[in-house]
Amino acid sequence: MRAVVMQDRKVRLAELPEPVPCEGEVLVEVLACGICGSDLHCAQHGAEFNASLRTAFGVDVLDLDRPIVFGHEFVGRVLEHGPGTSGRVPLGARVVSVPSLTRPGQPFLGFAGPETPGGFAERMVLAESLLLQVPEHVPTEHAALTEPLAVAEHAVNRAGLRPGDVPLVVGCGPIGLAIIAVLRMRCDGPIVAADFSPERRLLARSLGADVVVDPARDSPYEAWSKALGVSGSGVEGQAQVPAAVAFECVGVPGMIQELVLGCPPGGRIVVAGLCMRPDTFEPAQALVKEIDLRFAYLYTAEEFAQALAYLTDGAGMVAPLVTRTIGLADVPEAFDTLSDSPQDAKVLIVPGLPGDTAK
Template identity: 40%
Template sequence: MYAATLLNGEITVSELPVPTPGPMQVLVKTRLCAICASDAHFVTSAEAMVANSQKFGGAYAGIDLSQPIAMGHEFVAEVVEYGPGTQQQVPVGGRVTAIPGMVDEQGNVGIVGYYGHLPGGFAEYMVLFEPLMFAVPDEVSDELATLVEPLAVGLEHARSGNPTPEDVALVIGAGAIGLGVVAGLKKAGVQRIVVADLDPGRRELAVQMGATFGVDPRVTSPYGPQDAFDGAQVNLVYECVGRRGMLNQIIPGLGVGARIVMGGYSLEPEELMVPPAQDRRLTIHFASGEEYQDMALALASIADGSIDVRPWLGRTIGLSEVASAVAAMGDPSAPVRTLVDPSRP
């Protein structure tokens, strides 16, 4: 099979063997896969990510960077063949998406699209872990199905802050995860949502997702009393940028009892001045990836139209364009998600 693979910091098109499904695994043929900012992060920082996992524990610890890796973890695919011990609830030919986790019969944990032996959606075929697989209903197009996983991450982050309708929420960063947080807050009944982002186009997208308004933090502080909310101050903050120093920027602007959810992913150490956080009696929660309930909610919300992620979609490309499209992920003018069809060269 053909795949766009990462090796020595470069993405090229290469040929890989079609994987064989083991116990509880399913061989699927990729229909489409979205490019995530995490893919761009991995291209530039794979060695540091693996080293950190090996030092502190984490899902990247077992990655062998000397082997080509077919990335891509936001996908829709069709079932080709079931491995032993599977329930086979989705018929062969049926469409699926999945949490990109894998557990083999020895109990080893891996991530589809990050381990060399677990090719992701930038390859023509993948193996998925059946217990983490979801059938895609007919009313959800292939394009929208690729957005289930990134939306699920945003929904997980949103619920991690225990939002209530009384909260005044601030989302910092209007990438896919920040936009998903906005959608999750709206689902939780939060009506007062501010989004801070440097790019006007991304701020507009956030308003489309349900934010009350967006601000450029270089011009307007998003932390103080908000005239639009009768002077109410932000009390629930979601950091979805992942840059060193963000936490210490957030803390001084908040009042007593505020909550902070750290969803951004930074490999740089963060120095924290503890007394200002103590004085304000802040709660800081470190969010992570989606759980089963988040994937189920994301898929159901896209299917019934209660969350509209169509504005996230950009163009669909073939394997030969993956390298340039991944490199362009850091440009705020780029679409939230570019899609890859691995059957196209």
């Protein structure tokens, strides 16, 4: 089968052996798979990503000595029931899944080798016990957004969202936009969003942001303070503002400190942007403001199921997130351009796209 592999920081189209389902697994045809910012980061900073996880958990996620088949935001069609499966999901059904297998070692799909490829391939194997069937009325390109919506749902849950909260989303890339979509479903207060890209600001508005700011012209923190009904972000003479909740979705050094400075006392900051370089901030400033600083990574199985439920209940709500579809052959070029693309949000790979050309 055809697949896109990454090795030595290079992404290329390759021919791989067909994956074989083990006990309790099914073979699926990949219908669509999103390119995630973490795919781009790991292609360029795989060693640093491994070093971070090794320090935190004592393991390397990426085997950088072998080809890696990215793709953890997928939707597929069941082709074959493997040994020891019940057949509870019929052949031909569309499915999504938490990107993990239950076999020994529990490979994390999208970060493993050719034997357990991710969704940047024509076919892949999935654990039957983790499959969620996609309802017929949910378009395939929307079902492929289940995983990034689960990331957003987890970030919003990490914020401990309460009635009356006024969120600020800094950075309107795919995760920031997904967070805006989830906030619109769960938040009754105004949503403030900020991004330098005019295209992404339009996407933020279309997904539910009430106030959209160009940081090159105006301060997102002043707009946030106005929405909160407070006079600024200083400490002196200002009461706590527990309704202030910010989401950092940029992932570059300096953003945490900027948010600490801009956040009103008593607010919460959730860091969802993946920064692969060392960073610093001034704890004393967060301390005197009594700011809660939280970090969000991945999601639970329940949050993944909730993301599919959002799509089931309102299948068209996230349509603006998908800005482009490409074929497998177009992926290497996309990796070269996406990091600097101000107009793209979620780019979907469709392995069966005729001619493997972008549309």
